[in-house]
Amino acid sequence: MGSCEYRLLSLFPGTTSHQDYPTDRPLRIPSTDQVLYNGVMKIPKRLKPLVEDGLIDEVITQLMSGKEASVFMVRCGAKTRCAKVYKEATNRSFKKAATYQEGRKVRNSRRARAMEKGSRYGRRQQEETWQNAELDALYKVSAVGVRVPETYGCVNGVLLMELITDEEGYVAPRLGDVSMTPEQAIEDHGVMMQYIARMLCAGIVHGDLSEFNVLVDQYGPVIIDLPQAVDASSNNNAEEMFHRDVNKIRDYYGLFAPELLSTRYASEIWSVYSEGGLSPETILTGRFQDDTEEADVDAVMEEIKAVYAEEQERQAYLRSLEEDQPEPY
Numbered sequence: 400m401g402s403c404e405y406r407l408l409s410l411f412p413g414t415t416s417h418q419d420y421p422t423d424r425p426l427r428i429p430s431t432d433q434v435l436y437n438g439v440m441k442i443p444k445r446l447k448p449l450v451e452d453g454l455i456d457e458v459i460t461q462l463m464s465g466k467e468a469s470v471f472m473v474r475c476g477a478k479t480r481c482a483k484v485y486k487e488a489t490n491r492s493f494k495k496a497a498t499y500q501e502g503r504k505v506r507n508s509r510r511a512r513a514m515e516k517g518s519r520y521g522r523r524q525q526e527e528t529w530q531n532a533e534l535d536a537l538y539k540v541s542a543v544g545v546r547v548p549e550t551y552g553c554v555n556g557v558l559l560m561e562l563i564t565d566e567e568g569y570v571a572p573r574l575g576d577v578s579m580t581p582e583q584a585i586e587d588h589g590v591m592m593q594y595i596a597r598m599l600c601a602g603i604v605h606g607d608l609s610e611f612n613v614l615v616d617q618y619g620p621v622i623i624d625l626p627q628a629v630d631a632s633s634n635n636n637a638e639e640m641f642h643r644d645v646n647k648i649r650d651y652y653g654l655f656a657p658e659l660l661s662t663r664y665a666s667e668i669w670s671v672y673s674e675g676g677l678s679p680e681t682i683l684t685g686r687f688q689d690d691t692e693e694a695d696v697d698a699v700m701e702e703i704k705a706v707y708a709e710e711q712e713r714q715a716y717l718r719s720l721e722e723d724q725p726e727p728y
């Protein structure tokens with residue numbers, strides 16, 4: 400990968416193409432490795448157990464408080480890390496949890512039953528499953544070569560992970576906060592399509608992928624925020640979410656390289672996946688031919704009739720076996 404030429408949109412107001420970007424967001428937060436830090440913030444309640452257990456030495460600053468979590472910059476020994484504190488279900492604005500959780504496997508059956516019943520124990524189990532889902536997804540996608548923050552465990556609803564920083568040691572900006580040259584956009588879009596295809600190889604659809612859940616460091620894009628990741632094979636909404644994810648990323652890079660807007664990676668990747676042919680080495684082209692052949696209704700009807708006739712025959716055979724049975728005494 401060549402040297403990256405990103406610019407922070409907020410530092411170059413003339414290039415801003417994003418209306419939703421909140422200007423009050425603390426953008427350029429230096430890591431402790433880089434500047435002398437004079438003062439430590441009051442430890443938030445949810446981080447206290449981790450400080451008491453020695454997992455965190457200092458809470459440096461809050462990076463942001465989002466819909467599902469608050470994110471802090473913390474010091475663990477000599478390292479600056481990131482602590483993501485999940486909000487309790489009641490504080491989460493995540494309305495479509497059921498859509499995402501469909502098909503998610505809960506191995507322990509007592510746990511699964513409790514979650515269905517909605518008891519207090521069940522709600523706690525559901526909460527833990529939600530919190531561990533991001534850790535699980537991060538492990539799985541990192542194992543297939545997708546760049547995500549390295550993780551250091553999830554304790555009491557707090558995910559400890561690597562803090563992604565830029566070349567100068569500042570907290571890395573989100574993709575939606577940077578502008579870039581057309582060449583850089585094409586290169587990074589290609590990397591993201593590979594990452595998305597690899598995630599699908601691992602059976603995962605991110606489910607909330609956009610320029611706001613991708614960070615950019617000196618080596619390129621890093622995917623974050625996976626608690627809602629869905630199981631590609633068992634979730635009925637997976638295909639739709641997959642298309643949405645891919646197209647949002649295409650549309651963002653397409654702002655800088657408009658030729659990307661006509662690519663069809665979502666359809667291409669999903670079709671190779673559905674045919675069982677997707678592997679991390681699959682070469683992607685962005686081209687896809689719609690199946691324009693008209694459905695052959697007569698052939699489908701013939702097929703249905705044949706299956707029906709076969710079933711009738713099977714039933715008749717079963718009945719004949721029953722008739723041959725000797726009468727019980």
Ligand SMILES: Nc1ncnc2c1ncn2[C@@H]1O[C@H](COP(=O)(O)OP(=O)(O)OP(=O)(O)O)[C@@H](O)[C@H]1O
Pocket residue numbers: 462463464465466467468469470481483548560561562563564570571573611612614623624625
């Ligand atoms: N590992 C990390 N390194 C650096 N910054 C991070 C990291 N993880 C999260 N952040 C910062 O914290 C923000 C919120 O993180 P994340 O998207 O995971 O949480 P969220 O609550 O789901 O946010 P949102 O609802 O806005 O999507 C990110 O946009 C990013 O700026």
Ligand SMILES: [Mg+2]
Pocket residue numbers: 465611612624
């Ligand atoms: Mg996010």
